[in-house]
Amino acid sequence: MNHIEVCFSPDLIHLHELEGKIVVVVDIFRATSTMVAALANGVKEILPFADLESCRAMESKGFKIAGERNGHTAPGFELGNSPVAFLSGNYSGIRLAMTTTNGTQAIDKSQGAAEILIGAFPNLEATVAFIQAKGKDVLVHCAGWKGRFNLEDSLYAGALVKSLESTHLADEDGALAMKSLFEREGHQLKTYLSQASHAKRLQNHGIDADIDFCLTLDLYDLVVKVNEEGFLVQV
Numbered sequence: 001m002n003h004i005e006v007c008f009s010p011d012l013i014h015l016h017e018l019e020g021k022i023v024v025v026v027d028i029f030r031a032t033s034t035m036v037a038a039l040a041n042g043v044k045e046i047l048p049f050a051d052l053e054s055c056r057a058m059e060s061k062g063f064k065i066a067g068e069r070n071g072h073t074a075p076g077f078e079l080g081n082s083p084v085a086f087l088s089g090n091y092s093g094i095r096l097a098m099t100t101t102n103g104t105q106a107i108d109k110s111q112g113a114a115e116i117l118i119g120a121f122p123n124l125e126a127t128v129a130f131i132q133a134k135g136k137d138v139l140v141h142c143a144g145w146k147g148r149f150n151l152e153d154s155l156y157a158g159a160l161v162k163s164l165e166s167t168h169l170a171d172e173d174g175a176l177a178m179k180s181l182f183e184r185e186g187h188q189l190k191t192y193l194s195q196a197s198h199a200k201r202l203q204n205h206g207i208d209a210d211i212d213f214c215l216t217l218d219l220y221d222l223v224v225k226v227n228e229e230g231f232l233v234q235v
């Protein structure tokens with residue numbers, strides 16, 4: 001049987017072994033939900049950046065640029081970090097360069113894994129099926145918030161642990177705790193996560209539609225991975 005463990009913040013990733021594992025990066029509010037929405041709605045590939053300047057520079061290379069800090073579109077960027085923005089409009093075939101407060105930092109810190117997947121509730125079951133076909137150990141890397149634990153990424157980790165229980169043993173405390181939390185609260189994701197500090201911050205930004213989208217299960221039969229050139233693509 002394979003194993004599954006959970007890292008609750010990019011600041012703790014040094015405590016985990018990445019080599020040989022599938023790392024699933026998750027930033028429910030909103031980066032990884034937005035990445036899944038973008039690729040499901042025509043975007044060809046996404047190049048993630050940890051910093052604003054490197055991302056901004058990609059505009060002159062033919063990329064659309066998406067930049068967000070503290071929940072707002074960064075100055076000079078065409079797009080921010082809204083999944084709903086990709087549900088309308090024509091993004092067919094575009095290349096996107098993207099940087100966000102937490103999510104793209106977590107991707108950056110996942111280098112060294114056998115494979116890096118992008119996890120979100122709208123593609124949970126597709127991700128589960130892909131992992132089960134691979135037969136590798138899994139590390140869920142929660143983006144958290146500025147180095148801190150957050151409820152929504154951790155609850156996704158619990159959903160993944162629960163969905164993989166027939167093939168992946170959860171024998172460390174973080175994975176066991178999040179599985180229990182998901183078993184208790186997973187039937188009422190939206191109600192439970194409305195109290196999350198991140199959801200409250202975003203509600204103050206008037207983006208309830210984004211939050212609803214981010215907490216919708218299995219909208220897409222789509223797996224997103226980081227390819228050898230560092231692009232996020234559909235598998």
Ligand SMILES: O=C(O)[C@H](CS(=O)(=O)O)OP(=O)(O)O
Binds near residue numbers: 068070146
């Ligand atoms: O845009 C978001 O939802 C957040 C903003 S913040 O972390 O709450 O300031 O960024 P993300 O990288 O998606 O966590």
